[in-house]
Amino acid sequence: MEMSNRMQNILIPIIAVLLGIIVGTILMIVTGYDAIAGFIALWNGAFGDVYFFGETVRQIIPYILAGLAVAFAFKTGLFNIGVEGQLIVGWLAAVWVGVAFELPKIIHLPLAVLAAALAGAIWAFIPGFLKAQYRVHEVIVTIMLNYTALHITNYIIRTKLSEGSDSSDPIAETASLRSPLLESLTDYSRMHWGIVIAIIAVIIMWFILEKTTRGFELKAVGLNQHASNYAGMNVKKNIILSMVISGVFAGLAGAMEGLGTFGYAAVKSGFTGVGFDGIAVALLGANSPIGIVLAAILFGSLKVGALNMPLEAGVPNELVDIIIALIVFFVASSYMIRLLIRKINKKGVK
Amino acid sequence: MGIMEILMIIVPTTLLWAAPLIFTALGGTFSERSGVINIGLEGLMVIGAFTAIVFNLSFADVLGAWTPWVSLLVAMLAGVIFSAIHAVAxxxxxxxxxxxxxxxxxxxxGVTLFLVKFIYDKGQTDIIQESFSKIDIPLLSDIPFIGPIFFSNTYYTSFVAIIFAVVAWYVIYKTKFGLRLRSVGEHPMAADTMGINVTKMRYYGVLLSGALGGIxxxxxxxxxxxxxxxxxxSGQGFMALAAMIFGKWHPLGAMGAAIFFGFAQSLSIIGSSLPLLENIPNVYLLVAPYVLTIIALTGFIGRADAPKASGVPYVKENR
Incomplete structure (x- = not known):
């Protein structure tokens, strides 16, 4: 009996997660850490009380948006490794608007969010345009633009957003996503209204891809450029559009950090990592909106819960980074898991 | 400051910063020439750096002045083992x-930071006592004019890197192995028909990138x-990737690009102490390698094309 493709597509991420956790457990046992205490600490760190729960939600917000960004480009056959860079410029743009203007909240906050989306879109337009016009591989361009974004935003923070300092001023209250209500409900975690924006973004992504002609074209280009071209679709335009929309999601992820979690922009010595984790989210979520939400919940909980592991169980929190990387490996090597499923199935029949 | 003094500062610093980029970019060249994209160069450098430091700290008492060289070999081995994961996947x-x-x-x-905490119980290792140190290369440093600029106050590793680049060029372009490696990266099906084991060649390519990335x-x-x-x-691996592309997937080109990027990096560090450069914001120097690579790819300064089959898994049944 051959298992249906649909069933396999659901099984593969689950098996990948289990394999990742198993290898992580073995690593803890081999290195002499108490694996059970480690996992209890992980769970408590993510859901142990309302404060940790609020922090977990706070982490899930940018993960959802970064995952959407990677997935949207994937759907058109593009690999946007540049979500990290688009996120950083979005963060900067949001904070810039947040500190530069004095406006009523109803205008200021949307303006700051839009600025982040626009900055992300512009940063993603470059690889999209170069891919469409000069057939330059978007992976390389986006990697290079990540570092360019890092250095340029650091320079702007030092020279334009502050006078030689390593951090901008805090944004005006009118541009903030912070919520005294959500904070007080979660024992003063940094949970903020960005969760609403993330959920709206998930619905928008689903709507564009499933309910509009444009979404159909974007997916068609991803499946077969030549056929799409033959059917009269403008492949170049669709490639650029896909990258730009992807960049909008990435820029919004930056706004979540700039307007919600931190409320300022600071000089960075390295990347936030959210953009790269977005690749893991999109991959595990199989690029579907609901899959992305589930994967973001998983990775967000792991990431925040991990911070409790050294305190409560003495296990280095990097264990979770290892597990996440392994999950990415196992999902990417789904061919291996498919072989495994086929073998088990055959044995079952005998 | 005279031109001579400036060159005596800039050239050794450039070569110092270029050496890791040259090794790693050569690794990338082997991998991509065999048809496997290797974005993981950064990770391979991380593994190499971690292994070298841990080995160096553990065996400095026993090995003395030879410590960094032996550590380098161990780092190379660690890189090979780690890159095997990429190869298998x-x-x-x-x-x-x-x-x-x-x-x-x-x-x-994840793995290296986990192990640092496991071994040393803190987030960062101690500073090594036996590092590669500045030397004047015997004989060569006595050559007038050239000696003080190129061969004084410098590091052996920089010259080993340049020699490696020449060897890599010879291997890829002048040997049977190199011809086979390139053929599976350009047209694996044709290579397979000629009896070349595509899988084996690609494994060699990726494992070599692990060795060189580790170094x-x-x-x-x-x-x-x-x-x-x-x-x-933090980004050296990606800069090496950029050097490989900027050098058009050619070992000597990659070396040239790595030296140029090393030059940009060293200027961004020492530029403030040099006349003329002190007023230029160093952000330009910091982003130069990346922006130039993008421009190179668009074809404004001679088009850079990847090996044709790079990034495409070879599945025999699809023949």
Whole structure:
């Protein structure tokens, strides 16, 4: 009996997660850490009380948006490794608007969010345009633009957003996503209204891809450029559009950090990592909106819960980074898991 | 400051920063020439840097002045082992090569920091005592004019890197092995028909990138950073990737690009102490390698084309 493709597509991420956790457990046992205490600490760190729960939600917000960004480009056959860079410029743009203007909240906050989306879109337009016009591989361009974004935003923070300092001023209250209500409900975690924006973004992504002609074209280009071209679709335009929309999601992820979690922009010595984790989210979520939400919940909980592991169980929190990387490996090597499923199935029949 | 003094500062610093990039970029060249994209160069450097530092700290008492060189060999070995994960995933299990490379980078950082905390119970290692140190190369440094600029106050590793580049050029363009490596990267089906084992050649390509990436990381750690922590390798692997592309997938081109990027990096560090450059914001120097690579790819300065089959898994049944 051959298992249906649909069933396999659901099984593969689950098996990948289990394999990742198993290898992580073995690593803890081999290195002499108490694996059970480690996992209890992980769970408590993510859901142990309302404060940790609020922090977990706070982490899930940018993960959802970064995952959407990677997935949207994937759907058109593009690999946007540049979500990290688009996120950083979005963060900067949001904070810039947040500190530069004095406006009523109803205008200021949307303006700051839009600025982040626009900055992300512009940063993603470059690889999209170069891919469409000069057939330059978007992976390389986006990697290079990540570092360019890092250095340029650091320079702007030092020279334009502050006078030689390593951090901008805090944004005006009118541009903030912070919520005294959500904070007080979660024992003063940094949970903020960005969760609403993330959920709206998930619905928008689903709507564009499933309910509009444009979404159909974007997916068609991803499946077969030549056929799409033959059917009269403008492949170049669709490639650029896909990258730009992807960049909008990435820029919004930056706004979540700039307007919600931190409320300022600071000089960075390295990347936030959210953009790269977005690749893991999109991959595990199989690029579907609901899959992305589930994967973001998983990775967000792991990431925040991990911070409790050294305190409560003495296990280095990097264990979770290892597990996440392994999950990415196992999902990417789904061919291996498919072989495994086929073998088990055959044995079952005998 | 005279031109001579400026050159005596700039040239050794450039070569110092270029060496890790040259090694790693050569690694990338081997991998991509065989048809496997290796975004994981950064992670391989992380593994190399970590291994070299840990080995160096553990055996400095026994090995004395030879410590950094032996550590480098161990780092190379660690790089090979780690790159095998990328090889198995992307060649045998047909994983998306870019995704697998991303996973390599995530995994390398996770594993090394986990082990640093496990071994030393803190987030960063101690500083090594036996590092690659500045030397005057015997005989060569006595040559008038050239000697003081190129061969004084410099590091052996920089010259080893340049020699490696020449060897890599010879191997890739002048040997049977190199011809086979290039053929599976350009047209694996044709190569297979001619009896070349595509899978084996690709494994060689990726494992060589692991060896050279490990060396690159080991050189960086033992000549520049002197310890290992979360920020030790921050982008050098990607810059090496850029050098490989800027050098058009050619070993000597990659070396030239790596030296140029090393030049840009060293200027961004010492530029403020040089006349003329002190007023230029160093952000331009910092982003130069990346922006130039993008421009190179668009074809404004001679088009750079990747090996044709790079990034495409080879599946025999599809023949």
């Amino acid at each position: 992307s060649i045998t299990f047909r994983a998306d090569q870019t995704v697998s490379g991303v996973a390599i980078n995530l995994l390398a950082v 690159g990381g080991g050189v960086y750690a033992q000549a520049i950073s002197s310890d290992f922590g979360h920020a030790t390798i």
